[in-house]
Amino acid sequence: MTSTDGVSAPSWIVLGRAPGGIRAALLSADAAEISREQIEASALPSWIERHEAQAAPRWVWSDAPQWYASLLASGVRVARCHDLRLCHAILRESAFVDAGAAVRGSTEWDAAPASAGDEKAPTLFELDAASVATGLPDGLDDALAEFARQRDAIAGSSDPARLRLLTAAESAGALVAEELRAAGVPWDAAAHDRILTETLGARPAGGGQPARLAAAADRVRQALGDPAASLDSQPKLLRALHRSGVLVESTSRWELAEQKHPVIEPLLEYKKLARLQSANGWSWLEGWVHDGRFRPVYVPGGVVTGRWASSGGGALQLPRQLREAVRADPGWKLVIADVAQLEPRVLASMASDTALATAARGRDLYEGIVDSGAVATRQQAKIALLGAMYGATTGESGRLVPRLRRAYPRAMGLVDDAARTGEDGGVVTTWLGRTSPRPSEAWSAAQSRATEAEASGADEMRARRWARDRGRFTRNFVVQGTAAEWALSWLADLRGRLYALPPVGDAQAAPRSGPVFARRPHLAFFLHDEVIVHAPESLAEDSARAVTDAAAAAGRLLFGDFPLEFRLDVRISDTALKD
DNA sequence: TACTGGTGCGCG
DNA sequence: AAAGCGCGCACCAGTA
Numbered sequence: 001m002t003s004t005d006g007v008s009a010p011s012w013i014v015l016g017r018a019p020g021g022i023r024a025a026l027l028s029a030d031a032a033e034i035s036r037e038q039i040e041a042s043a044l045p046s047w048i049e050r051h052e053a054q055a056a057p058r059w060v061w062s063d064a065p066q067w068y069a070s071l072l073a074s075g076v077r078v079a080r081c082h083d084l085r086l087c088h089a090i091l092r093e094s095a096f097v098d099a100g101a102a103v104r105g106s107t108e109w110d111a112a113p114a115s116a117g118d119e120k121a122p123t124l125f126e127l128d129a130a131s132v133a134t135g136l137p138d139g140l141d142d143a144l145a146e147f148a149r150q151r152d153a154i155a156g157s158s159d160p161a162r163l164r165l166l167t168a169a170e171s172a173g174a175l176v177a178e179e180l181r182a183a184g185v186p187w188d189a190a191a192h193d194r195i196l197t198e199t200l201g202a203r204p205a206g207g208g209q210p211a212r213l214a215a216a217a218d219r220v221r222q223a224l225g226d227p228a229a230s231l232d233s234q235p236k237l238l239r240a241l242h243r244s245g246v247l248v249e250s251t252s253r254w255e256l257a258e259q260k261h262p263v264i265e266p267l268l269e270y271k272k273l274a275r276l277q278s279a280n281g282w283s284w285l286e287g288w289v290h291d292g293r294f295r296p297v298y299v300p301g302g303v304v305t306g307r308w309a310s311s312g313g314g315a316l317q318l319p320r321q322l323r324e325a326v327r328a329d330p331g332w333k334l335v336i337a338d339v340a341q342l343e344p345r346v347l348a349s350m351a352s353d354t355a356l357a358t359a360a361r362g363r364d365l366y367e368g369i370v371d372s373g374a375v376a377t378r379q380q381a382k383i384a385l386l387g388a389m390y391g392a393t394t395g396e397s398g399r400l401v402p403r404l405r406r407a408y409p410r411a412m413g414l415v416d417d418a419a420r421t422g423e424d425g426g427v428v429t430t431w432l433g434r435t436s437p438r439p440s441e442a443w444s445a446a447q448s449r450a451t452e453a454e455a456s457g458a459d460e461m462r463a464r465r466w467a468r469d470r471g472r473f474t475r476n477f478v479v480q481g482t483a484a485e486w487a488l489s490w491l492a493d494l495r496g497r498l499y500a501l502p503p504v505g506d507a508q509a510a511p512r513s514g515p516v517f518a519r520r521p522h523l524a525f526f527l528h529d530e531v532i533v534h535a536p537e538s539l540a541e542d543s544a545r546a547v548t549d550a551a552a553a554a555g556r557l558l559f560g561d562f563p564l565e566f567r568l569d570v571r572i573s574d575t576a577l578k579d
Numbered sequence: 580t581a582c583t584g585g586t587g588c589g590c591g
Numbered sequence: 592a593a594a595g596c597g598c599g600c601a602c603c604a605g606t607a
Contacts, residue, residue: 233603234586252587254592275588278601303597314600317589390595397594476596528591
């Protein structure tokens with residue numbers, strides 16, 4: 001691409017901090033340096049906006065939360081970035097990368113993102129990002145050097161194309177995570193309060209327990225014949241149960257539910273209400289919902305498999321009970337989409353298992369398995385397939401897995417191989433090249449000890465147990481991790497499609513979604529295999545189509561022509577309430 | 580007072 | 592008490 005004055009436009013712009021401002025290096029497509037510039041911090045948003053409009057370069061920066069949160073707050077959106085911290089973490093571990101690659105030695109880039117509670121990292125300009133990596137190098141030369149190491153690692157790897165996809169997808173995810181936070185989940189605090197009041201009873205003005213929660217506690221104490229029984233301390237509750245003749249080993253819901261005793265029903269009720277109160281009660285509402293938005297902190301790459309984690313607010317654990325409080329702004333709609341059986345579909349694609357792909361074609365994958373005759377019911381198909389991906393060995397699930405092995409040898413062979421590799425102490429790799437951690441020192445020591453002549457039976461038992469544990473982990477890693485890659489590709493494609501839709505006029509704007517998204521359909525929520533898009537009513541249908549088209553594009557990007565559809569359930573609604 | 584580990588439960 | 596993977600958070604108890 002060339003600009004009007006004949007000077008080649010930059011394909012990459014690397015950013016770093018410098019005393020008194022920001023320094024930028026503009027690079028050509030082959031990463032040759034074109035020029036450098038010094039920018040005052042306050043002028044950075046407009047400088048970036050100008051370059052974005054001219055050439056949409058890929059912005060290379062240390063850590064998206066440090067750079068992008070404040071840009072979004074200033075009204076600046078970028079199309080592409082390369083997140084050095086996230087890409088370093090992938091390339092350092094990837095089995096595709098040469099063992100001697102310099103990227104493995106640049107340990108100063110190993111920093112984990114700071115959690116929400118940590119002290120604030122030095123910020124760029126009025127930035128209050130809650131997830132910021134601390135201790136990362138932040139100068140321009142540091143960034144240029146690491147960027148060069150990463151390009152070398154990819155170019156010299158056994159599969160540059162896949163690692164380019166993965167680093168691009170991971171970086172796009174970093175942008176999406178900041179955008180999700182900037183836009184927020186549209187949250188109806190009044191609806192939330194109504195759910196709490198209906199379930200727990202009115203909130204007492206002076207603190208204390210709401211009526212229904214207190215009533216449940218009273219009924220429990222009555223049934224225990226112990227007016228002072230402590231219900232929130234597991235050891236105390238367990239002793240009180242034992243005194244009443246309820247001989248359980250734990251106080252978990254599953255074990256209690258099997259007992260017959262007058263205390264069980266009120267106790268389960270109490271636990272349910274107490275959970276709602278402590279996890280998502282009024283204090284959560286006050287702490288996390290402001291101005292009609294829930295703004296959680298997403299942590300891309302926060303899980304070893306490549307899934308996102310979250311930090312603060314429990315964004316990934318919102319109880320279904322509260323989905324009714326997720327409510328579009330007036331004149332806007334929610335487009336809610338989740339992938340049907342993402343992980344089994346990913347497994348079929350990775351393994352090129354055409355039999356499993358046939359079972360998935362045009363329908364519920366579990367029904368397809370039933371139709372193939374491998375198992376009798378949908379529930380059995382689901383339990384068996386989950387068991388195969390998680391490594392179940394006992395119970396109904398363990399009994400059904402061998403039948404899937406016969407019906408789908410390629411898919412089952414892939415996860416069985418991954419498990420064997422893990423048990424043997426090896427590492428496994430996702431479709432695009434994210435590699436599982438190596439075994440810990442303690443794990444390896446336990447395995448060697450078990451092979452020594454003087455090893456005790458206990459040594460051997462422990463080694464075997466740890467080996468099986470690790471096998472289940474690597475078995476699941478390849479599927480969960482590749483599913484995460486599919487989801488990143490879906491998100492990355494979707495954000496582009498949504499941004500390409502025409503913005504609505506000021507009269508339809510939703511200013512609480514922030515300057516970048518107030519007039520545009522935007523992602524509002526993401527949870528592993530589900531997205532919620534917040535869209536102006538007039539663009540809801542277009543947004544739904546974008547969600548579907550992006551899923552198809554993600555499948556093609558990862559798996560080419562392999563004939564497998566990633567089926568979505570999509571609905572357009574005012575609330576995220578299911579059904 | 581601040582921490583760590585265990586328990587339990589919410590989500591996929 | 593989940594069988595079988597991956598998380599975060601609240602709460603309590605024990606310890607430093």
